[in-house]
Amino acid sequence: MIDQKIINRIQTSLSQGETKEAIYRTLLSEGQSLENIQQAFVLATREDKKEEAQKRVIKIIVVIGAILIGAGIFSFVAANWQVMDKWLKVVIIVASMIVSYSAGWYLKEKRGLIKTGTALILLGAIIYGAGIFLVAQIFHIRANWPDGFILWMIGVILITFAIDEFSLFALAIPLGLIAIIAHPFDIFTSSIANSFLLTSSFLLLAATIITFISGALIYKRIPEKFKDLY
Known part of the structure; x- marks a missing residue:
């Protein structure tokens, strides 16, 4: 029977970044048998995998919940959208975004509810994106x-750096890809007199530069064990 x-101890040592070889040497020097150490490693890694699987399931459920809440809010607003005043629409969008970001930050940083807080921050990012298109529609912005x-x-990307929540960068990447793929191919060959196309060119260039700089900074700041994921 392996001592719990x-x-x-093995789980704690691994989480602190110690190598298996170092843990083996330490336990062997304390009189533990090689067979017991090997069995303990098997049990320790098995428990870690089970815990990681549970965390992934919880994270998926929380994210889906945040998306469903956002969809419910948008459905309610959409049902009454036509009868609302323009500025009331803007207030609803901005207020929803601020509440979502604030609640997410509070739960994540102050209450230690990391997954719930991150999900609300993700919801805020979704509201922000939807708000861009809704505001353009409300005020008939041509672009x-x-x-x-x-x-x-x-x-x-800005909110990613503001709150050190690098998982949001996974949302920024597909957004950038959509913009690059969907952008008209003649945008760079169009006349400079077309201010909208010129603005798009600068936005696309700025987005490319920001993406590369952000990627480099994030790669430097994230923990070593997560670098392979990014």
Whole structure:
């Protein structure tokens, strides 16, 4: 029977970045048998995998919940959208975004509810993106629609750095790809007199530069064990 203390010790040592070889040497020097250490490693890694699987399931459920809440809010607003005043619409969009970001930050930083807080921050990022297109529709802003995805991506990157929530960068990447793929191919060959196309060109260039700089900074700041994921 393997002592649970040994299993816990192995898990703690691994989480602190110690190598298996170092843990083996330490336990062997304390009189533990090689067979017991090997069995303890098997049990420790098995428990870690089970815990990671549970965390992934919880994270997926929380994210889906945030998306469903956002969809419910948008459905309610959409049902009454036509009868609302323009500025009331803007207030609803901005207020929803601020409440979502604030609640997410509070739960994540002050209450330690990391997954719930992150989900609310993700919801805020979704509201921000939807708000860009809704505001453009409300005030009949003439622009290329991929520009909205560029602005959305830039906003997500900024909030990523503001709260050190690097998982949001996974949202920024597809937004940038959509903008690049969907942008008209003649945008760079169009006349400079076309101010909207010129604006789009600058936005696309800015988005490209920001993406590369953000990627480099994030790669430097994230923990070593997560670098392979990014």
